[in-house]
Amino acid sequence: MKEVRITLRNAGKINPESIEDYIKAGGYEALKKAKTIDRKALIDDIEGASKLRGRGGAGFKTGLKWSGAYGVDSDVKYVVCNADEGEPGTFKDRTIIENDPHTLIEGMLICAYCIQAKECFIYVRGEYTHCIELLRKAAADAEDKGFTDGVKVNVVGGAGSYVCGEETTLLTSLEGYRGEPRLKPPFPTVAGYLGKPTVVNNVETFATVPVIVDKGSDWFGSIGAPEYPGTKLFSLSGDVKNKGVVELPTDATLRDLVEGFGGGVREGHKIKAIQMGGGSCGFITEKELDTPLDFESMRAIGASLGSGAVLVLDETHNMAEFVKGTSHFFAHESCGKCSPCREGTSRLEEAVEDILNGGDLNKNVALINKLNDVMSMSCFCPLGQGACTPVVSALKLFPEDFKAKKEA
Amino acid sequence: MAEVKLTINGKQITAEKGQTILQAAKANNIYIPTLCHFEGIEGRANCRICVVEVEGMRTFQPACVTKVSEGMAVNTETERVRAARKATLELIMAHHAVDCHHCMRIGSSSEQSLDPKFCEMCFWCDCERDGFCELQTLNREYHVDVLPYIQHEHDYETDDSLDSVIRNPNKCIKCRRCVDVCGEVQTVHNLSMANRGRDIMVVPEMGKPMAESACVRCGHCVDVCPVGAIYMKEHKDEVIYMAHSYEDDVVAQLSDDVLPELDKLYKLEPGTIRIGQVVSALHKIGIKNVVSDEHAAFLAAQQAAEVIDKKLGKEPVIITDSSAVMNFVDRYFPEMKGQISKYDSKQDVFGKLAEEFKGEKRLKTVNVTNVKEAGAEAKETGNVDYAINARELYRIFMRTGGAPARKNVCAFDKSWNDGSLPYAQLLKSKAWNLESDPEELAVLVDGKPVKCAVAHNLGQVRKLLEGDYKKYDIVRLMA
């Protein structure tokens, strides 16, 4: 299987700081073409033929989202790009921005045209200072060249909060408040930033749009898996020989990625677990390496594609130790709004820690299951709902790692 | 209003479109437990106690904010939902300084032995909310007893810098009712949420102690706190002591605004307890002189009427008897200070007229009222020795066996022939509310209608002082 570069088509080929380079590579042609097409027709085309689905993790149909915002009658609408890439193990959005900031901006401008928005925001996680600078320059250049055509592209930085990657939380943060999730409904397409209809998409989603407009939805729809077509960027890290971002058609398998591009694990070691989708997702084992990398196939094996993070762990890792780290992460990143998450995340960490310290295994496992029951059902937002997933998954797949500790 | 048909626990009901599941359930006598929800404040869905099962939804939905929709099927009492609520309560409890769960007197942590009646009588545990605590009530309902977690109590210091409104962050459950009342309703914007995750806490502006903060001492945060995290310093012991002391003569002013709350606390039909019975009960505990607040109200209103008569028609008349309003003006509208006429509150007046009762012994004054700022006012101005509210009064009665409902009606110890209240419609006592707009009324002065506005909370005060006061001839401000 070969890498197919659609979203990353310009990566390494152009100077990301140069708008001329981007234009030479055919940049902003898609925007021009889009503006010749009827808005509704364009949205329908993206929804129907390209079947583009959000690359942030939820896999929501992009066209459907846009048509939602298009259909709301409002003078003011916004386009917001979620570049608050905080999911552990994910660095694909950074790769896109660092290599080709203009494709993101072009994608957003196409969206702004479709839903008739006059202002765009790119919310970049605060730690990505380089990306913020690149995007600010790119936005200024695009405006100088007249591509923005009256649409304002703002680049704002976050200030360190994982939960701001959740779309309603991102909007609250964008308004300058504490990063706490809002109620849905109303969905952002109806009442988003400042209460106005807002399309929120991931960097990868927007960055893919120009190619779709340029080469046609049918072309895009024919690549990869039929229900989740196109390519997907994967952030490969952990105990593989080659780490980095790889763009693969969605009918490639996990084996293509981990063994083909990652080069497998170090000599003399073997894959123990793969955390697929990011820090809030469960684990899969070597047995599932032949699963295609699309949304439905992953869901079918009880895993999730998530943000496309692929963290490979070899047998030197103790999974109990590892999930202690993930549960610490959630306890640290919980916003504190709802009680099950605020209190539950640290209790989860405590339970895992107690197991590691030789505490009563059965008691702690029962407690973890109880926490999972309440948090997955009662928490306000996906952070709390998914916080127990890695621990529960590790307990199921690698019970010996938890027992071993007790005896040691 | 469009109607929506749905089922709750299998029962077909009709609700109005736009209603929440909680509202629809309440209207149909279906009980859903709540904790952070407070009628009149926009729901935040923070506590996750009111979660219910909605068929077709992946997760439980909070009833306090989820809107009803056609054909919705809701289940409020399934085993799973109840288990989730209990698990949430356990999580909250494991991080709550639970004075009531290790009560010295009971000597047990078992929830069954915590009879509410028993707690209300008891002075042994430190919690001012014991017996009235919404968390405690839920714990009884859900049999939250032995916790599966190691109890972690924060060791935040209690902020008693004001010596009236006291904060104990160790008991806070982060429902944010106080933050919403302080910020959205009263627009004082003092109490705020700091930090995140498990470390979040309610703090006065910039994390300062209350005494140095923007607090205006209106006391409404105290009123909405479901637990003992923010409370008004109570003086039950002191009042009982004074009443029994041979060295003191105690005069109490009694306001009938405590009656509805007393009925509620005694679980009686509204209107059961009569004011004369409370007089009798106060006599019983040793308070010799009890007077009505009507005379103080009359004298205060006379003061206000003088201002009105002097200024009406010449300049806007802005009057208030509230020291919290004056604090609020100091902070947010210092330039308006000269235009606002402060007249004595009933408590001020009472403090002065109590001198009439001075005999050989030391004179002590107690104002019995449900006015929220009374306690802080007593502390700050010293106009009376103590102000006690309905809840404290109830506890005093529980403790001393002075149940008013079983007493004979007794007359006040002194009465005055005051005649009718001037500008009664405007100056009579009025209750605090959560509305955003002030009350408008027309008062007849010399046969001509005069436009008046009454602010029932500080948010309305803000609205008026920002300019709306110009639309009226007379403006009365309450906190």
Place this chain on the structure above:
Amino acid sequence: MNKYKEGADILDALKAVQAKKGYLSEEDICSVAKEYGRYPSEVYETATFYTMLHVGNKAEHVIEVCGSTCCDAGESAPLMAALEKELGIKAGETTEDGKWFLRRCECLGRCDTAPNVMFDGELITNARAEDVIAKIKAAK
């Protein structure tokens, strides 16, 4: 009540103010609040929420070691232990002279170059204890 007040760059404004001295004082928060027409308490709420903003923490140097999954898998724990030993404090503490503040932070989005360290806002990838300690010594 106006629920949605504009303020898309409040976080950037706070970061810019903070950049001058490393932390946010009460005056800083009040001045940003004034600029955006907000109450100081609202900006205080925001400022205490985000990990990149430090309210009243006056340490001169801030060292953050990423401890999220990939860096954890990349041996960030021994690195942290070495730094704790060097500075004589535990993670989350400030040295007695108030100069150094050490803490664990969460994913910096550089998982391919684990472990990662933020040294006074400057990123160190593939961080080795010796390198970071050398930097500490140089700054001392």
